[in-house]
Amino acid sequence: MRVSVLRPLLSLSTRRLLAWSPHVPRPLIRMAATTADSRKMMDILPDFPVGPLTPWRQQASFDWRLMKLSIYDEESLRYIHDIWSFFESEKLFHMSPSTLSFDEQRHLALKRMKAMKTFGCMVPMERILANPKMLSAWCEALFTYDIDSAIKFSLSYSMFANVIRNLGTDKHYKYVEQSENEEIIGCFALTEVAHGSNAKGMKTTATYDVKNKQFVMNSPNFEAAKCWVGNLGQSATHAVVYAKLITSDGKDQGLHPFIIPVRCSKSLRPFPGVIVGDIGEKIGANGLDNGFMMFNSYRVSKDALLNKLGDVDEDGKYVSPIRDPNKRFGASLGALSGGRVQITGMAATNLQKAITIATRYSAVRKQFGPENSSEEFAVIEYQQQQFRLIPYIAASYIYRVFHIWFAEVYASFATDSVIGNMSGDEKAAKGLEIHALSSASKPISSWAARDGIQVCREACGGHGYLQATGIGKIRNENDANCTYEGENSLLVQQTSNWLLSFMSNLEKGNKINTPYNSASYLNDINTILKSKHKISSLQEAVDTKVLLSAYKWLVCYMLKLTYDKTKRLSKEGLDSFSVRNDSQAYHAVTLSTVFVEHAMLEKFYEFTLGVQDRNCREVLMKLASLHGAWSLEKHLANLYMGGYFTGETGQLLRDGIINLCKALKPEAVTLVDTLAPPDFILNSVLGKSDGNVYQNLQSAIFSYPGALARPNWWRDVVKWESNEKSKL
Template identity: 55%
Template sequence: MGSINQLGVRDEQLREYLPDLPSGALDGYRKKASFDWRRMKLVYDNLASIKLKHDIWKFMENHPLFHHTDATLTLDEQRHITTKRMYALYNENFIPMEKIVEDPRVFQAESEAMFMFDSSLAVKLSLTFRLFSNTIQGSGRAHHYHFVEAAQKAQIGGCFALTEVAHGSNAKGMRTTATYSPEKKQFVLHSADFEAAKFWVGSLGKCATHAVVYAMLISKGKNHGLHTFVVPIRDPKTLKPYPGVVVGDIGEKIGLNGVDNGFVLFNNYHIPKESALDKHGGVDDNGDYKTPFKDPSKRFGAALGVLSGGRVHITSITTNYLQKGIVIAIRYSAVRKQFGAENAVEESPVLEYQQQQIRLLPYLAVTYAHRIFCNWFAVVHINMTINSFTGSETSSAARGMEMHALSSGVKPACGWHARDALQHARECCGGHGYLKAAGIGELRNDNDANCTYEGENSLLLQQTSNWLLAAWPRRHDLGPEDHPLGSLTFLENADATIASTCPWKTIDELTDPANIVQMYKWLTAYMLKITFEKVDKLKKAGKSNLEAKNESQSYNAVALSVIYAENYIVNHFYKTANDFKDPACRKVLLKLMSLYGAFLLEKHMATLYIGGYFTGSQGLQLREGVLQLCAALAPEAVSLADTLAPPDWCLNSVLGMADGEVYKHLQNRVMTYPGAMTRPEWWKDVVFWDSYIPSKL
């Protein structure tokens, strides 16, 4: 059987699910690696999640529905094949609920496995079954669970209808209404006009039979704010909409076209009172509003923890795109050769050039930081959701509000990092990276949606900054109960921290992982202090709360929220790397953590100097440290990419295959592309072009 390594897993078990990589053009770099690429995977996975991904990929690989096609499908064909794949995969029930409860990491593993194959498939399955059911379980009660059971059996398909045509991020401005009728014990759903239509609803365009709809609950003439309802949209047996429902598909998008995003309007559509998901508040039979929370903000805070699930999931989605893109770019850069030293026998791989390194390797570090954080964050949210279901969550309001603030910060931070990384990856692959067959362009397009949905990033960050601004005056009195996830620990002794200056001068000191943690602590506390002071100054000058916060966004609140998110990820990465039990992997992980932190700190250089924390040449030393870390990690890069990579057939990139035979794969794809070497049917339009020009008078 073999001995168990320091990580508690037999290497033979890892080889079973992670077979040897093919020999080829990448062998030279793989021999330089100082760590075991299989063991490195255990920094964010465990054996159960590795096995699950292996099983899902094997199922897909052997199923004809999951074979890739070279030619671009029509919009309807994309919708169709994605739906068929969704049901084929969902029918296998790879992760029944009891398995998720036993080990929440398998939920994240299933998502990663699907995204590595096709993002539309992963998004559609998540929306149709996971998000729909989770919202009902989190906000509903026992009499709602028949919807969950029906979804689990795929008898119905769900969707999540929050955004409206004219309102998205401003949830309080939503105009869909649900007016309670005590006489009929029904709610009447109504959309005043097209601007009030629910829009961008994933899986609603063609397929969903039910929707979780957010609407203003009105009873006895009073608006009680936004509440959720389970609403039948289409007949599950015919897929025809019910009377009073106008539903359709919004059309082609710039990405994720396998997902049928739709719109829906309600024309005085009656639903039973039991349709209200009223765990956190609702009306009784007489129409009187009841809630278990005395403080309305507590009700909202408890609900926010459930609503954060979308943003938590999107944070992982951005990492999935980043993960695939960085694997492709690293492997290609290790194979692609250009120029070289004078009189050299061979050209040098472009990965050896400093500019290629600084455009890719910091994002390789970002990928590890985000993958480690997102897998952990998803487990935290899943456990929080399970505890909410069972009633064992003891600090739901505080945890829910912190989860809301943190997810509202990390979602934009991770989404923007993925956006930038994928653009660099595309460019670093040169002209070949522009080919669809390279696999990066679609990743870039699909990821773009993450910067907008579940809250446009810049606006979403206000949710984070508002929570932080409220915490600053209480910084001396905060306890663990105020931030159960520990995201406000940077406020411990904040005044003394802000008054300090950076004591480190050398490259080694400025890139030391523990010192980077301290630098980020100063940066986060300082940004909160100056943002609070600016808002306070504007208010004292007569500005309203809205005006003061609006005029404190650029350079202040937005930067604060991003830095707060980065600080949390930096700390989590450092702790995880430092605690990893394999010495060789730990050494490389700490280098990655140093590069991640130093790379991000360099982007905040102006603030470090403006605040007086940096003086003299510390900024230059930090930059030199980033370059040196890139050079030190270059020999490890291919094996680090191997750890992140899905199987070749799943990666589906002519530039990123594990054997490194880029030009052979490129030749095969070009030569076999449908119609590539045949005369076009419209050849006469080329030869006889002049016959189409009107005769001159």
């Protein structure tokens, strides 16, 4: 590709990079980490403090730095370290021990967002082009610390600009520049009060006025108000708004993106014709100002339409480079999947933090012991505590590795989309697969984080309920991941729809092609469904290759089961909506779940095979086995009902899970050390790397504002007589 044909939506430095290397090889070859690499990283990965956790660290069979270098790369680790060091060095980023007021949280998040932009927390596109792993590193660096400012930063300087890059054309680049120069603050407005996941039901319209070459924006009622829009409540000046494009002939062309000025960038007052405001306090993440917006015959120029995939000509006729509406929709879906890819990583980050806190605490906290003995054991020694926590350590690794891969895939797709490296058909196929994967990975990872964080809170006992432990904040902030960018239970249906669309071809014996290979094994569906699960030992029951084969069978079984039910319901005379609606519970939702669980496990297994250090690889293989067995165990009913499991297979699987938890106990502290952020970022009295739980608790309790002071309402506590007033 010649640089001269690149759109100016790319920066000059990006164009220079592409001129030098127009075809960046993907995926990049992962270099083997060595002991020398480990020592070289001592400046950013120092030894942990000597303390109560030291004996546990000495039990580990692997070098935690080598493990970290196997998962990440040096560039990513140094970038993350630089960001976290900046946060720690600036007083603005130091956490308050007590909850700030609603307004203080809003103001602080904005100031932090601005400081992050000044420091240079945004990863330039050319750096992502050279190393797609940097997208995942950027997500982890920002979202591990503070969700509020990270989301504001991401919305303002990443998502807003990237949607314009992906769906806009040359004339829209000025908005990207204005955003980069902090002249405007952007947001993304899709959801409406009465419609979220059902985008086709949205009511906001943009009617084209041929005479004045303008679009007239309207919200027919409050139900059509754009709602839950991050950044819109108090700070956004511009919004990418999805509205139904109505051409001059009155025809509805479907949802299209428009870039709309909302507030004056100098006074922050809304423009006439725009009603915009804040939706109020939420359960968590109150530093992010979520807002609502309505339009009353608000006129914007023709150029407001982001017109890469659809436009109106000078005569007001609709035109598009992709004739097939479904393919056009697929291409746009890929561009809009970035938020779900990001949330997959955010959920992994939240789980990593919670499991670090609970594991370190469990290794120090001692309770009970043998009868007739004064010795107490660390609670992690007990089977139930191992069973509660160690599978979530494994899950943290699986989700982290999957997100690194998925972020690379999305980064490549997004840059190829901007550059124009794909045909319309290729873009649609890749976009649909990314949409299908993200529509399942986001729910599965955020649900797992939701459950795991709660388990961690309870595993820390009463101390876990203290705000200073940090788990409550993690729990509240992760909760939103289960809803935004698509409510989980509805979102997974997008994945099942994609999988079901293959069945007619498969029944005819035709091959299907999925660009990222996540569903290619479905071509062998008939052979797979004839296979049986034959194992002869407990070790074989949890072998990752055996588990992957079981998952392939389960996906094929659920696909055929769901497809057969839809056909039966259709023959009974139900309309297409009722057919899909009556095939969700126990069918389509389970299909989506097992599909992405297989994809995640397979990616982790492929990654593990490539790890050069033997000790790291062996531990990672145990994590793969544990996660695969632990996840598959939840589907025992379908495995037995379908005839794939027989006899004592399920019991062998459960015994294998318990044995793996026990085998991984000596590795547990070092495994969480590998994924854990520094103490300043983790911000937990129970999860500090020194393991001095009780000293840290005492310090936090004694130093809490007002902890040792008499309250100013003390008179309401005591009973006293009026004649004693002078003595007090």
